[in-house]
Amino acid sequence: MSGGAADPVNGTGRDRAGGERADGALLDVEHLQVLFPVRAGIIASRASAYVHAVDDVSLQLREGETLGIVGESGCGKTTLIRTLMRLVDPTGGTIRYRGREITHATRRELGRTRRELQMVFQDPQSSLNPRKRVGQIIGTPLRLRGLQGGALDERAAQLLARVGLNPEHINRFPHEFSGGQRQRIGIARALALEPRLMMLDEPVSALDVSIQAQVVNLLEELQAEFGLSYVFVAHDLSVVRHVSDRIAVMYLGKIVEVSPATELYDKPIHPYTAALLNAIPIPDPRENRARTRQVIEGEPPSPIDPPSGCRFHTRCPFATEICEQVEPPLAEYPGGHLAACHHPRNVTPAEVAGTVRSPASPLTAGDELPQAA
Amino acid sequence: MSLLEVDDLRVSFATEEGVVHAVDGVSFSIDSGEVVAIVGESGSGKSVTAMTLMGLTRSPNAMFEGSAKLRDLELVTASDEELMSVRGAEIAMVFQDPMSSLDPVYRIGDQIVEQIRAHDHEISKAAAMERVVELLERVGIPRARERVRSYPHQFSGGMRQRVMIAMALSCSPSLLIADEPTTALDVTIQAQIMRELSALREETGAGIILVTHDLGVVADIADRVVVMYAGRIVEQGSLDDLFYDPQHPYTWGLLGSITRIDRDRSQRLPAIPGMPPSLLAPPEGCHFRPRCPFEFDSCRSVPPLEARVQDPPGHRDRCWLTPEEKRAHRQVDGEIGLAVEGTVTS
Numbered sequence: 001m002s003g004g005a006a007d008p009v010n011g012t013g014r015d016r017a018g019g020e021r022a023d024g025a026l027l028d029v030e031h032l033q034v035l036f037p038v039r040a041g042i043i044a045s046r047a048s049a050y051v052h053a054v055d056d057v058s059l060q061l062r063e064g065e066t067l068g069i070v071g072e073s074g075c076g077k078t079t080l081i082r083t084l085m086r087l088v089d090p091t092g093g094t095i096r097y098r099g100r101e102i103t104h105a106t107r108r109e110l111g112r113t114r115r116e117l118q119m120v121f122q123d124p125q126s127s128l129n130p131r132k133r134v135g136q137i138i139g140t141p142l143r144l145r146g147l148q149g150g151a152l153d154e155r156a157a158q159l160l161a162r163v164g165l166n167p168e169h170i171n172r173f174p175h176e177f178s179g180g181q182r183q184r185i186g187i188a189r190a191l192a193l194e195p196r197l198m199m200l201d202e203p204v205s206a207l208d209v210s211i212q213a214q215v216v217n218l219l220e221e222l223q224a225e226f227g228l229s230y231v232f233v234a235h236d237l238s239v240v241r242h243v244s245d246r247i248a249v250m251y252l253g254k255i256v257e258v259s260p261a262t263e264l265y266d267k268p269i270h271p272y273t274a275a276l277l278n279a280i281p282i283p284d285p286r287e288n289r290a291r292t293r294q295v296i297e298g299e300p301p302s303p304i305d306p307p308s309g310c311r312f313h314t315r316c317p318f319a320t321e322i323c324e325q326v327e328p329p330l331a332e333y334p335g336g337h338l339a340a341c342h343h344p345r346n347v348t349p350a351e352v353a354g355t356v357r358s359p360a361s362p363l364t365a366g367d368e369l370p371q372a373a
Numbered sequence: 374m375s376l377l378e379v380d381d382l383r384v385s386f387a388t389e390e391g392v393v394h395a396v397d398g399v400s401f402s403i404d405s406g407e408v409v410a411i412v413g414e415s416g417s418g419k420s421v422t423a424m425t426l427m428g429l430t431r432s433p434n435a436m437f438e439g440s441a442k443l444r445d446l447e448l449v450t451a452s453d454e455e456l457m458s459v460r461g462a463e464i465a466m467v468f469q470d471p472m473s474s475l476d477p478v479y480r481i482g483d484q485i486v487e488q489i490r491a492h493d494h495e496i497s498k499a500a501a502m503e504r505v506v507e508l509l510e511r512v513g514i515p516r517a518r519e520r521v522r523s524y525p526h527q528f529s530g531g532m533r534q535r536v537m538i539a540m541a542l543s544c545s546p547s548l549l550i551a552d553e554p555t556t557a558l559d560v561t562i563q564a565q566i567m568r569e570l571s572a573l574r575e576e577t578g579a580g581i582i583l584v585t586h587d588l589g590v591v592a593d594i595a596d597r598v599v600v601m602y603a604g605r606i607v608e609q610g611s612l613d614d615l616f617y618d619p620q621h622p623y624t625w626g627l628l629g630s631i632t633r634i635d636r637d638r639s640q641r642l643p644a645i646p647g648m649p650p651s652l653l654a655p656p657e658g659c660h661f662r663p664r665c666p667f668e669f670d671s672c673r674s675v676p677p678l679e680a681r682v683q684d685p686p687g688h689r690d691r692c693w694l695t696p697e698e699k700r701a702h703r704q705v706d707g708e709i710g711l712a713v714e715g716t717v718t719s
Contacts, residue, residue, distance in 0.1 A: 072559035073530075178648055179415075208414035209586060213630035213644035220641065235559065238589075242632040242642070265634060279564040280634050281589035285612045287635065288592045295564045299529055 025096075026197060026229050027061040027084065031363055032093035034076075034083050038304060052303050053079040055253035056093070056362035061197070066223070066230040068244030068261065070237055070276070072300060076253040077233045081199040084231065085119050086110065097197075115144070118190035122202035124182030128174040134160070134185055135170040141192040159188040164218060180211035184218065191222065197229045204239060216243060237280055241265055246336075249273045252303055252311040254362065255330070259337040267346040269339035272312045274346075310342065318343040322368065329361035331369050344370050374444065375402040376580045377426070377548055381439040382449070384418075384425050388434070393652045395421040397604035398439070400678070403597075405547065406574060408581045410591040412627070413601035416649055419584045422601070423550045425449075426582075427466050428456040443548065462492045465541035469553035471533035475525040482506075482521025485540050492544045508539040512569050531562035538569060545577060552584040567594055588631055592616065597687070600624050603649050603660035606678055610688035620681060620690035622711055623661045625703045629710020643710035659691070666713050667694060667702055 034054040037047030054076045061067050069077045082088045084095060086102065095103045097113055107114070121127035128137055138156045147155055157167035163184040165177075174182055183203060190198055203219065204212040216239065222228060234240050240247060240261075247264050249257040249272065257270040268274040275296040282288050298315045301307055307314050313323035320343070328340045333351055338358050349372035357369060384396040396418045403409045413419040424430045426441055426448055441448040443463060446455065468474045476484055485508065486501040493501075502521065509517035512535040525533060534554060541549055551570065555563035571594055574581055585591060591598055591612070598615040600608045600623065608621040619625055626645035647664040650656055656663050658673040665672070671693040678691045694702070705712050 072561065180648065209588075210414060210626055210630050210645040211648065213632075213642040214646075216632070217641045217644055236632075237560070238632040238634040241634055241636075276560060277634060279560040281564075281567070281587075281593035282633060282635055283588035283592050283616075283628070283631050284633070284635075285592045285616050293564070295568050296561050297565070299531055299562065 025060045026063045026065075026098060027059075027231075028094075028096040028099075029060070029084065030058045030094045030096075032057045032080070032083060032095065033091045034079050034088060035091045049304050052076075052253045052306055054083060054090075055306075056364065057250075057253075057255050058093075058360035058362075059248060059255065059258065061229055061231060063196075064223075064227055064229055065246065066232055066244045068240035068247040069231060069233045069250060070235065070240050070247060071250035072235060072276075074252075074300060074303060075250040076303070077250050078201055080250070081119070081201060081231055081233055085117055085199055086114075087119075115141075115193040116196045117199070118193060118195035118197075119199040119201065120183070120186050120190050120203045123206055124179060124186050125174075125206075127186055128182060128189075130174055133171050133173055134165075134177075137174070137185060138188050138192050141189060145193060155192075159191055160185075162191070162222075163188045164214070178211075180207050180215060183207060183215055187215075187218065187222070191226070194226070195228065197231070200230055200232045202234050203232070205234060205236060212239070219243065237276060249276070252300060252306050254311055254340070255338075255360075256312065256341070257337075257339040258330075258360075259339075260335065263335055263337055267337075269333060269337060269344045269346055270312075270341045271316050271318055271343070271345060273339075275315075310340070318345075326366035326368050327362065327364055329365035329367065329369065330358040331355040332358045340365070342368065342370055376405045376407075377441065377443050377582075378402045379422075379426075379439075379441045382422065382425065382441055383436075383438040384421055384430060385436045386432075386434050387436070388653075391653045392436075394604050394655065395652060396425065397655075399601070399606055400439075401599050401606065401609060403548070403580045403582060405580050406578045407597065408574060408583055408595045409597045409599060410583045410585060410595035411599045411601060412585060412588065412591055414586060414649060416603070416652065417601040418604040419601050420552055423466070423552050423582060423584045426548075426550060427460055427464055428453070429466075458492075461488055461546070462544040463546055464548045464550065465544070465546040467534070467537045467541050467549065467551045467554045469556050471530065471537045471557070472525065474537060475533060477525050479524075480521065481509075481523050481525065481528070481536055485509075485521075485536075485543055488540060489543050504543070505539070508542055509536070511542070512536075512539045513565065514539070531558050531565065534558060534562075534566055535569070538566070538573070542573065542577070546579055548580045548582070549573075550582045550584070553586070554583070555590065556585070556587070563590070570594065588627065600627070603655055604652055605660060605691065606689075607661065607692070608690040609678075610690075611685065614685065614688040618682065618688070619703065619709060620688070620696070620699055621661075621692045622665050622667055622694075622702070624690075625709050626664075626711035629705055629708065643705040643713065645711055646713050659693070666711065667698075669693070 032054055033056055035050040036053055038049045071077045083090050094101055135156050138159055139152055142152050142155055160167045165184050204215050232243050244261045247261050248255050251272050257273045268277055278294050301314055309325050310323040310328050313319040322342050328342050330338045330340045332338055352370050352372040355369050380400050382396055382399045385392050385394045399422055411419040421430055437449050482505050485505045489501045505521055506517045514535050555566050595612050597611055599606055602623045608624050629643040645664055658675055662668045662672045676691045676693045678689050680686050680689050682688055682696050703709050
């Protein structure tokens with residue numbers, strides 16, 4: 001069993017039951033749900049079904065930490081961080097930022113908090129206004145902070161230099177830059193408001209490998225320099241491993257596993273995590289040949305009508321009857337490792353026997369903890 | 374004789390800003406049953422090379438030199454009619470984006486039937502459709518008999534890519550060109566598609582040219598690797614040569630800058646500084662020179678692509694450094710990488 005106070009994954013979990021918030025939780029998300037209506041009919045358009053994009057997700061982020069969120073397309077990872085940014089309205093659950101509930105806060109109520117939460121988008125091409133010069137793109141948020149004239153220009157030039165661009169290029173348009181440089185502009189724009197938390201949505205996926213490494217290095221430098229916290233969303237598990245302290249794995253709107261980064265890769269507990277890791281070829285021919293590859297069959301089911309019980313049971317090689325019937329709760333394993341699975345991998349019988357139900361479990365999950373085989 | 378022999382292929386395009394030398398003297402060969410990966414970043418010329426083999430880069434502003442021979446047929450100078458009969462039948466291509474390579478208004482089955490009948494004038498429609506069902510089953514599409522009646526939008530990305538592979542297989546080509554076939558797909562689907570490609574190579578004995586930027590995929594399936602940078606091949610050799618005895622500083626940089634799922638985070642990635650040059654005005658001499666920390670006087674003239682390490686002979690590179698210097702320079706913290714001082718600049 002994991003130790004109470006020092007529990008690195010769910011530090012606030014038990015305290016929360018007593019109504020208290022543990023120190024250091026910058027972001028505290030409980031049972032967050034985002035459903036998108038699917039409308040049918042032309043005249044009387046009504047919601048006939050819902051896309052379960054994010055379905056009862058709880059997680060915490062501590063100050064200075066990088067939380068990686070991984071999963072395949074359609075798993076809800078982007079919707080999740082857009083909701084945390086308050087760009088999408090949640091259907092249920094709560095979001096607390098530094099102890100303050102912002103779940104349904106209006107623009108005005110958000111106020112200063114909005115500045116502290118910034119986002120970097122996947123596609124630097126479409127997230128920069130093509131008709132604005134770089135100086136204007138970075139200058140707009142600076143103006144919001146009350147800077148103007150020479151001070152504004154100077155600060156914009158500083159920001160450009162900080163992200164590794166030539167400050168003399170301040171009057172250029174986005175199309176005059178390469179993809180990697182545009183991503184740097186996006187990062188400079190986010191930095192302009194001196195954020196504390198940055199949501200990074202696939203920030204390097206559109207870039208070439210050698211440029212990816214440059215941007216990853218830049219993000220790490222900025223984190224150390226400004227004490228930033230990151231939520232880093234990506235489908236590339238190797239990049240996520242490189243940047244993250246902790247990683248959450250999502251499948252069809254649910255978190256199936258959360259763990260410290262190294263632990264997740266060494267000892268994946270959920271069969272989906274294991275399958276994901278196994279699917280990635282290692283850029284090393286000898287190690288690749290030595291590895292036994294188990295290709296997982298099928299494709300993710302539709303999030304409009306997700307499977308009952310464990311959502312992965314339709315593709316899981318270990319699925320049994322219980323997986324179809326009972327949604328597994330997130331069980332707490334040693335080392336701050338949570339996994340929602342009835343048939344956990346890479347764990348000892350003693351570890352299985354010692355599990356407890358995490359308060360981060362979905363409300364619809366059953367009470368059945370995994371049984372030692 | 375090799376299945377395909379590319380010799381000093383040059384492709385350039387006249388644009389308003391000047392002539393772009395997209396492919397600048399590329400030579401390689403591929404045998405039946407072999408997988409050759411062409412690796413490089415955007416603008417390296419890897420896709421233009423692949424598309425030129427299919428005659429897909431022909432346009433009024435394009436200029437071609439050199440040779441690309443598929444057995445006895447010279448592809449560079451072949452007439453459009455000759456190419457038409459080869460394309461699909463002898464050489465097939467699978468593209469990165471399966472949505473835009475399928476016609477959205479025709480049923481999947483009909484599209485493949487059309488291709489089969491274009492090359493086989495004897496076969497009846499019904500017999501061709503039977504063959505389509507077999508092909509779709511072969512590439513792992515469940516309930517293929519029903520799904521031939523589906524339209525492309527009713528398929529997921531992975532399923533569409535399977536349809537593209539089925540279509541490519543329909544005339545049993547001897548050479549399959551796959552241009553970033555899994556880049557748009559999720560990893561679990563990528564693994565399924567790569568498995569299909571491997572099986573296919575074994576069953577049909579086709580040669581496969583795999584164009585990709587993903588070194589993981591390369592390590593998984595390729596026999597030989599060609600590394601391209603700014604229109605030129607900078608290094609080529611067997612899979613193990615490239616990964617364990619890389620000779621060109623650009624290859625070191627590529628290998629060093631990839632993150633690996635089986636390694637813990639290191640302090641920082643040894644990234645390659647700067648960016649690739651414009652092909653309108655490439656640097657004189659070695660194209661990698663402006664980004665290379667080891668450049669010296671000789672680099673102002675273009676190094677030939679030749680074998681510099683004694684053995685094996687198939688391992689060639691385009692770098693003036695001696696093999697000893699290379700061995701000394703290519704280490705960063707005990708791993709292969711491009712050693713660069715200071716922080717990243719662009």
